[in-house]
Amino acid sequence: MRIVVAMSGGVDSSVAAALLHNQGHEVIGIHMKLHAGNSGFEEQKNSKVCCSLDDVNDCRLVADKLGIRFYVLNMTEQFQKKVVDYFVSSYKMGMTPSPCTMCNGEIKFQLLVERAKFIGCDYIATGHYAKIENNRLYASESEKDQSYFLFNIKKELLPFVRFPIESMPKSSVRAVAEDLGLVTAKKRESMEICFVDKGHHSDFVSNYLNSEEDFSASLLDEDGTKLGVVDRYFRFTVGQRKGLPVSGYYIKDINAESRIITLSKEKAKTDSLELCRTNWHEDISLIGNDRKLFARTRHKGVLLPAKLDGETVILESEAIKPARGQVVVIYDSNSLVVGGGYVK
16 A cells, blocks of 8 residues: 655654555655744754654654655645644634644644555544544554544545554653664654744734724623723633633633623533534434434543434533633544534
């Protein structure tokens, strides 16, 4: 088989490429240049986020070690339109975006499958921790499971996707890389938002907004009493407690239109979540009430027993309310990803 492997410059994608190569497949490594960072691609050596010059160099070194072809694919324009613009506009609307899920759904898998088909490849592969069985997406048994971030992959693309790492322990992945002498064997993981290289996300967002526009917001308690003012409402998110100018409160709501942040002594809870921009891997109208479903409202969050009523998730009991714009992923009792969406 001829397989394109998305190589980020990290150990997981390096080992994914190595495993497929050792299985006898013709592997083509592709690094997707998604952005130039805050200060330019060439200046990002030793950056703490992905897509740095170091990452590209590490990809080339791994490809050379394995004896596979390697190319850099420039996707900065598409990434700007589909991910960065979405990220900025979400915060401007008082929401909390999920850029990784948007990138996976709109950029990494969609565009990479298209390019792979164009050059006559059979599949694409990445270093994600997840499983595909019978063209369906499942959570990995690994503690590193990343299926939550992959729900937005269109179901018609799944037959062309492979996850060679699947459920390997991270220690085993690193051991394989070390045995093969790969430069990424001990490379640390990138945990930050990949395109926010420096400072707080609000500083990044501010660079894209009208500097003359007023983004300050009043802090009110649930009775409407004014407790303070913040200069940028998009610096905060629902459920946040740390960093507020008043102590003992959680953020209950952010209204960008009125520029009011409502505070509460308790974290907001709910037993229903209306979703938008959903992506279902099966026809939800055919799911019977006897099928056990679970909702995950954050990465590595507990699985909450739930039902579906159209695009609304009904929780069996109240849970901490996620911010608008955050992702809710639905699983069944066999760890199958049914689909999910963004909190409306």
